[in-house]
Each structure stands twice: as structure tokens, then as C-alpha cells.
Amino acid sequence: MNSAPDTVTSDNRYERGLAVLRQVSGTDRPAVLESLVDIAPDLARYTVEFGYGDIYSRPGLTLRERQLANVAALAAIGHAAPQLRFHLAGALNVGCTRREIVETLIQVCVYAGFPAALNGLTAAREVFETRPAATEATPSRACVPGETTTDRYRRGLAALTEIDGHVGEQVIASLRDIAPDLGRYLLEFAFGDVYSRTGLDLRTRELVTVAMCTALGTVAPQLAVHIHGLLNVGGTEDEVVETITQMVGYAGFPAALNGITVARTVFAERAAAGSAG
Known part of the structure; x- marks a missing residue:
């Protein structure tokens, strides 16, 4: 697990966070900072220092994984369209492909419903259309002829x-x-159709599902199932904790704290099972 050293100053955190935010936003002057300067400049500073300087800069997940987790969570909660569009663009900026983004949004339909997935795909289309040079096919798994x-x-x-x-x-x-x-x-449907699609590996599907279930905040039993799932397909306990910690900025501390409580129980169950075996 990671913890910030006591010697890190606000200036260090801000500069580190600004560097990451510039990577995600793809610009030296991120719009989120300009939009807050006249009404809540301190919130802009907290966004950089905490959101990007503290959380995003942690080593437990790659920027690509963090962005796909954000896209999944924001699409699932369904009430943050501007932020979803920002992180869709951010996902492209840090190397995610259109197909990975589309597959992440299709995954959303299982956990937050078709409206959330459809709205997420509408936002993705808007973002993709601003980048016509970045053409990339987003094929789906074709129906198998004669499949029953x-x-x-x-x-x-x-x-x-x-x-x-x-x-x-x-x-x-x-x-x-x-x-x-x-x-x-x-x-x-959930496992035969959606989980069996290509475009995202199972570890990534489970990682974004843990993010969604944490952000939704009302599905603790399902979160436990998918924490087990992430660990079963190659994820680590640290990656589980990092994914849940990432949700602080998008679903709040209560959602993340509740997610960590679920994770603690899952880790203990697996440790006990391992000892018994």
C-alpha cells in the first residue's frame, strides 16, 4: 500500500498533479482550472493537488487503467456528462483505443442498465467526432451463425x-x-454475450466493474463478487485498493470507504480459505 511522505509540500503536490492533468487533458492550460478561477479557485487547486497530485500519481494503476475506470464509473452514475466527456477524451490522450472505450461502455449496461450505457456511448460519439483523424474501427463480436x-x-x-x-x-x-x-x-447475456466479447481482457473488465460497483454505492454484494473476480483473473489486492481509492474523486469518500470495507472482507475470506487449504 502507498502513503504520501510527510515531506511532500503543497507546491510539490500541485506541480506533480498539474503534470498529470496536462497529460490527461492534452493541453498545457486545462479547462477545468480556467472554469473555476472566478468562483472557486481553491477547488481548482484541490483538484490538482489531491485529485491528480495525490491520487492519480500513485503507482498502483496505469493512467490507461485509471481512465477506463473513470469512464466506467462516470457512465454508470449517469449524472456527470461533462466530466464523462472530459475523461473519454482523457482516455484517448493517454493511449486507450476507441474500441477499449466502447467495450468499457458496453460493460456498463450489465451493472447500470442500458440507458446509462447508451448515454455513455452518445458522449463517446461526440468525443470521437472531434478527432476525425484518429479513425479506428470498433468491431463487435459478430453473432455466430446458427448459435443457440x-x-x-x-x-x-x-x-x-x-x-x-x-x-x-x-x-x-x-x-x-x-x-x-x-x-x-x-x-x-452478461457472461455469454458481454463478458465473452473481445476488445478488453478479463482483468480490465473486472477492474472497471469494481470501479462501477464502488461508484454506484448500492451494490455491496455484487462488489464483493467482482473483487473476487478481479483477483481470480490476475488482479492483485493492491490493484483492488487502488481502483476503489480512485473512486474518491468521482463518487466521494463514503463510496470509497464502503468499497474498502467490502474489500477487507473479501481479502479476509480468501486468506482464511488459503490457510484452510
């Missing part, structure tokens, strides 16, 4: 088992007595 619902179910079950293991299987089992069709849709 059974095929999708089997593919989804295989993906669920790889990502969430017994924790995911428990979720499906818990629905059998009350809503078995919901469990089937979860396998066929």
Missing part, C-alpha cells in the same frame, strides 16, 4: 466459472427458487 441459446448459456457458464468461481455459482443457485430465468439471463 444453449451455446450462449454454456459460454456464459464457462466465463462465470473462470471469473467468479464458486461465488458466481452461488449467485445463480440463489435465484433458482424465485427467479430462475433471471439467473439464465445473467449467464446468457
Whole structure:
């Protein structure tokens, strides 16, 4: 885990944060600073010092991963369109591809619904259209000719088992007595259709899902499942903590603190299981 040394001054934090903000914004004079100078200059300073100097500058995630996490979280919460557009552009500025961004926004539909994903894609289209020179195909996984619902179910079950293991299987089992069709849709659509798409690896899909579930703030059981999932597909405990910490700036301290509480429980469960094994 990382902690800031006591010798770091406000000037150090501001300069470090400004350097990162310039990378993300793609300009030497980020608009967020200009927009606050006449009404809340201290908030502009906090944004640079804390948001970018403290949080973004931590070594636990790459800038690409931080930007995809932000895009997922902002699209999921659905009430920060200007900031979503800023971070969509920022994702391109730090090397994310259009396809990775589109896949992240498709992932949103599983956790925040189709309206949130559709609104996110509308914002992405607006950002992409400002960069006509950066043409890049965003292909989707084509439907397989003759594919059946059974095929999708089997593919989804295989993906669920790889990502969430017994924790995911428990979720499906818990629905059998009350809503078995919901469990089937979860396998066929969420895992058979969405998670099985190309364009993002499973680790990145789980990382952005942890970000979404943290930012939403109302889905602690699902956050626990996907923390397990991120760890199952190659993520580390430090990366879980970094992803949740990143959400402080976009969903607030309560959401991040609640997310860390869930993570603590998951880590303890896995440690206990490892000791027992």
C-alpha cells in the first residue's frame, strides 16, 4: 500500500498533479482550472493537488487503467456528462483505443442498465467526432451463425466459472427458487454475450466493474463478487485498493470507504480459505 511522505509540500503536490492533468487533458492550460478561477479557485487547486497530485500519481494503476475506470464509473452514475466527456477524451490522450472505450461502455449496461450505457456511448460519439483523424474501427463480436441459446448459456457458464468461481455459482443457485430465468439471463447475456466479447481482457473488465460497483454505492454484494473476480483473473489486492481509492474523486469518500470495507472482507475470506487449504 502507498502513503504520501510527510515531506511532500503543497507546491510539490500541485506541480506533480498539474503534470498529470496536462497529460490527461492534452493541453498545457486545462479547462477545468480556467472554469473555476472566478468562483472557486481553491477547488481548482484541490483538484490538482489531491485529485491528480495525490491520487492519480500513485503507482498502483496505469493512467490507461485509471481512465477506463473513470469512464466506467462516470457512465454508470449517469449524472456527470461533462466530466464523462472530459475523461473519454482523457482516455484517448493517454493511449486507450476507441474500441477499449466502447467495450468499457458496453460493460456498463450489465451493472447500470442500458440507458446509462447508451448515454455513455452518445458522449463517446461526440468525443470521437472531434478527432476525425484518429479513425479506428470498433468491431463487435459478430453473432455466430446458427448459435443457440444453449451455446450462449454454456459460454456464459464457462466465463462465470473462470471469473467468479464458486461465488458466481452461488449467485445463480440463489435465484433458482424465485427467479430462475433471471439467473439464465445473467449467464446468457452478461457472461455469454458481454463478458465473452473481445476488445478488453478479463482483468480490465473486472477492474472497471469494481470501479462501477464502488461508484454506484448500492451494490455491496455484487462488489464483493467482482473483487473476487478481479483477483481470480490476475488482479492483485493492491490493484483492488487502488481502483476503489480512485473512486474518491468521482463518487466521494463514503463510496470509497464502503468499497474498502467490502474489500477487507473479501481479502479476509480468501486468506482464511488459503490457510484452510
